[in-house]
Amino acid sequence: MNLLFLGTGAADWDIRKRKNGEFFRRFSSALINGDLLIDPGPQIFDYCEKNDCPALTDGVTDILVTHSHEDHFNTDTVRALQKTASRRIWCNEFTAKLLGAFFDCCTVVDFKTEYTVGSYKITPLRANHSSNIRGEESLNYLIERDGKSLFYGLDTAWIPCESWHVLKQKKLDCVVLEITLGDGPGDYRIFEHNNIRMAELMLETFRKVGVLKPDGIVCASHFSKFAHEDHGKLAARLREFGVIAAYDGYRLEF
Template sequence: MQATDGVRVYEPAACLADFRRLCIGVLPATEEAHHMLVTFLGTAASEGYPNAFCACGNCREARSLGGSSLRKRSSALIDGELLIDLGPDLMAAAQIHATPLDRIRYCLQTHHHEDHLDPAHFLSRSAYCGVTTAPVLEFYASSPSLARIAAALQRHAPDGALTGPEAEQKLNVRIRQVASGQTFEVGPYRVTSIAATHAPEAMLFLIEREGRRLFYATDTGPLAEDAWRMLAAASGPIHAVALDHTFGDGERSTGHLNADQFIEQVTRMRAMGLLAGDARVYAHHLAHHSNPSHPALTRRATARGYDVAYDGLSVLV
């Protein structure tokens, strides 16, 4: 474990015992019990890292190094019960990182793109695949995400409707349609959905529990002014940020961030007083063609004052 002010960073092996105790509700009560345990299940952009079909220098080095340089497509887990993005690599992540997903009660879906949403998981966690003990999943998503799910699961949802009682019972889910600009309760969490600069109706999430806040901000380009206003209106400072770093040392973009744009967003957050003094900022959603292997990227990031997420990283926020 490494401690930096109020945010503690746990290596996967070091935190596994505590994480398992948390998952079965017996984590000893401490002064940190109110902190959120955030686990990065995947940290790559849409093609994974290394890209299985690619022989570029970055992909070759990642294969050689292994470990933290191997990245699945992006998703995250909070406290073993709140999932961010029902992504295509969840099964592999659960196996590789010894992180069962059988306690998930809530899911926040950022957007409908294939690297973030795999509708087949609705079947995998239902009686259709022999699962009878999983809790009902409260699934929060935009209209385009729900439309994509309905199209994929048409024969399992009467008339393509996911919100009717028959479909919800068959799929063990309760659908909650949300849009950017809303604040809503998700179990013990208070969530504000903020418009991303990405696909239509893509969302970023400011997640709060008992005074601790995580800003989960991928996929996105430079934030729009409305997004900045919503962040400024938050009830308190942000303690951790997971921010798009897709294009790294590549060109500037309007739908993702490169390293310079990443720094510009973080600089503005600090200038506006949005970040707690001990806040940690993590580069997330990394593309193989624009970001080097994890050790090299970490050296660059450290020199510029931020951290790099990797698959299996768990942090107390």
């Protein structure tokens, strides 16, 4: 699989305050093999424009939505994508309702159920993350194809046990964890986002029980602007426990 990060920031990055030449993160979104988009957020076309790749999303056939938070899901983005081609959307019932005219393109998914999505096998997994919509439960995704597997785990704090019971049966090639928070103590967001130490603890277990293949790749994304040092320092800190700090435009193959 080819995984391209279109955005790696949490919701506190403000694109209106972006300055030329300064390091910046867009809202989190990723594109797999050019045809599977995770989270149609509001800034994916900005990525295309600034990186001079206007046709980047042309091949997208399927869109996975994790939850309705505005840094992950944007109806204008969906509308623009559907204008050029019909894409299937996989999401929870609350996000589907927000899609109005595009409701017919949606498949409302259940937790722990396998879906065939184009050439992929997708299993939505429960996340531990609140939403602005009462009753909405956020999704993480297990994505498999041709013997390769990826866990895309954002947004969530830890991994709920029912999701772990699915993951523990796997041997993953790649894990993408959210590390919204840094090392600082007392951040209230810890009940719905990971900090660095939480990611470190989870990965110790992933490796110990063999959920991650020995040559498996671990990447982190969804970094808060105000909880982290600059990218170089963050990358060095995560490298200590074998994690790559993704940045907008980072691409990996596994």
